[in-house]
Amino acid sequence: MARHVYQATLRWSDMDAYRHINNVQYLRYLEEARVxxxxxxxxxxxxxxxxxxxxxxxxxxDYKRPLVWRPEPIRIETWVTQIRAASxxxxxxxxxDDGVYARAASVLVPYSLDGQRPRRVNDEERRYLEGxxxx
Amino acid sequence: MARHVYQATLRWSDMDAYRHINNVQYLRYLEEARVxxxxxxxxxxxxxxxxxxxxxxxxxxDYKRPLVWRPEPIRIETWVTQIRAASxxxxxxxxxDDGVYARAASVLVPYSLDGQRPRRVNDEERRYLEGxxxx
Amino acid sequence: MARHVYQATLRWSDMDAYRHINNVQYLRYLEEARVxxxxxxxxxxxxxxxxxxxxxxxxxxDYKRPLVWRPEPIRIETWVTQIRAASxxxxxxxxxDDGVYARAASVLVPYSLDGQRPRRVNDEERRYLEGxxxx
Amino acid sequence: MARHVYQATLRWSDMDAYRHINNVQYLRYLEEARVxxxxxxxxxxxxxxxxxxxxxxxxxxDYKRPLVWRPEPIRIETWVTQIRAASxxxxxxxxxDDGVYARAASVLVPYSLDGQRPRRVNDEERRYLEGxxxx
Numbered sequence: 001m002a003r004h005v006y007q008a009t010l011r012w013s014d015m016d017a018y019r020h021i022n023n024v025q026y027l028r029y030l031e032e033a034r035v036x037x038x039x040x041x042x043x044x045x046x047x048x049x050x051x052x053x054x055x056x057x058x059x060x061x062d063y064k065r066p067l068v069w070r071p072e073p074i075r076i077e078t079w080v081t082q083i084r085a086a087s088x089x090x091x092x093x094x095x096x097d098d099g100v101y102a103r104a105a106s107v108l109v110p111y112s113l114d115g116q117r118p119r120r121v122n123d124e125e126r127r128y129l130e131g132x133x134x135x
Numbered sequence: 136m137a138r139h140v141y142q143a144t145l146r147w148s149d150m151d152a153y154r155h156i157n158n159v160q161y162l163r164y165l166e167e168a169r170v171x172x173x174x175x176x177x178x179x180x181x182x183x184x185x186x187x188x189x190x191x192x193x194x195x196x197d198y199k200r201p202l203v204w205r206p207e208p209i210r211i212e213t214w215v216t217q218i219r220a221a222s223x224x225x226x227x228x229x230x231x232d233d234g235v236y237a238r239a240a241s242v243l244v245p246y247s248l249d250g251q252r253p254r255r256v257n258d259e260e261r262r263y264l265e266g267x268x269x270x
Numbered sequence: 271m272a273r274h275v276y277q278a279t280l281r282w283s284d285m286d287a288y289r290h291i292n293n294v295q296y297l298r299y300l301e302e303a304r305v306x307x308x309x310x311x312x313x314x315x316x317x318x319x320x321x322x323x324x325x326x327x328x329x330x331x332d333y334k335r336p337l338v339w340r341p342e343p344i345r346i347e348t349w350v351t352q353i354r355a356a357s358x359x360x361x362x363x364x365x366x367d368d369g370v371y372a373r374a375a376s377v378l379v380p381y382s383l384d385g386q387r388p389r390r391v392n393d394e395e396r397r398y399l400e401g402x403x404x405x
Numbered sequence: 406m407a408r409h410v411y412q413a414t415l416r417w418s419d420m421d422a423y424r425h426i427n428n429v430q431y432l433r434y435l436e437e438a439r440v441x442x443x444x445x446x447x448x449x450x451x452x453x454x455x456x457x458x459x460x461x462x463x464x465x466x467d468y469k470r471p472l473v474w475r476p477e478p479i480r481i482e483t484w485v486t487q488i489r490a491a492s493x494x495x496x497x498x499x500x501x502d503d504g505v506y507a508r509a510a511s512v513l514v515p516y517s518l519d520g521q522r523p524r525r526v527n528d529e530e531r532r533y534l535e536g537x538x539x540x
Binding site for chain 1: 153162163166196201
């Protein structure tokens, strides 16, 4: 039961005209953390099908503090809060040693390879996701 | 009491490797709708201070149907669901004549010009926002 | 022999921390103009294969004046400067009634559907591109 | 006389609907390399003014091979090809151990802090840039 940790690189252009990291780009960092968790790590640890199609059903995000570009990455901690028959839920924190910049949550739906239809969470995926479960 | 309507132009590059409009880009469309409502229209109708600094405190979004790039814009309907002392809430629908692609909501906080501090919703802003109130 | 004209919508987030439209985003506007010329218009006028795969071999762009976000679109004028056996060249101007913001040029290479290989410009494409030829 | 080396992180969303890194995003990687060279490293080594305003006058880029997203970064090598009174030129290679993905060049113009006007390359900047000179 460990959180997935991803070090996200900020790009200078993630700042907007207010000279803060734009609120939409936080969702981009969450995507990068998910890609690392589902695709890169998932493929290595046997949950290959997760990288073949997972669709976002819902996001929510609370912004806690403004973030300014710097060369150092920020940490995205991701964990699983629920695994259902045909969907699962993630929670995230965007943070560094100074504190938390945002908290977020997503609902994801596995998608079938052949059709363009949602499908059930398979056993291999369930085992993989349970390793990050923290309800 | 009318919804604000914005026609958002999709960019071909808003699609990701799954050949759908990427989920993060929907938040970009919401931003464009807010910019039109707060900056462009707000300035014309007297709520100038809204364009000088409004910070996002929270977003939530539910994805209803996948969206594929096409030259025709999509419609973003935005309305105000709550006006408090130092924040206000928006709701949105992303749609076209075929139906709804996403529903979303945001909490926004006015920011003072001089300091980098939140401030109260002023009278002019309240009047402007009440024109879009649909609790 | 007419230039292709595309009205590109600026997004507020195309501005960077210097409060100007970021130099990279100009290339995005050129992409939108090409998509309109190759995909949308090309498909209507019979050069369907152009929308199935064209690869960028080269870009060059000269920035003439800074551009600041505004609700009004900017005009991208695009024309063909050369048609060779397996590639063609475009030139562009990014402008409005106040003058020219950038001039650019690209070399494009048609790509085959089946293989992942470059292919020759076919007759239908040549006819379509000749309509924009201004050497 | 050493090239500046930057390891650019690819984002999954840098891929477009053709499942390749989009051509425009290469310019984003060049920007990240320049930010590292001009802002981060420049500030540490005494050329502080470079981080206060440098404007792009021109880019050119030749694409050599398609690039597909992977977790490993790609290397951007940057060097200075010319230092003039009020501008300087950079060259870049985008590469990894498998070879070169793109070659590019830019012309940059220092900008004054106070006015919104171009200014001359100062002595401190010239010394810093000469460390990367490879005409």
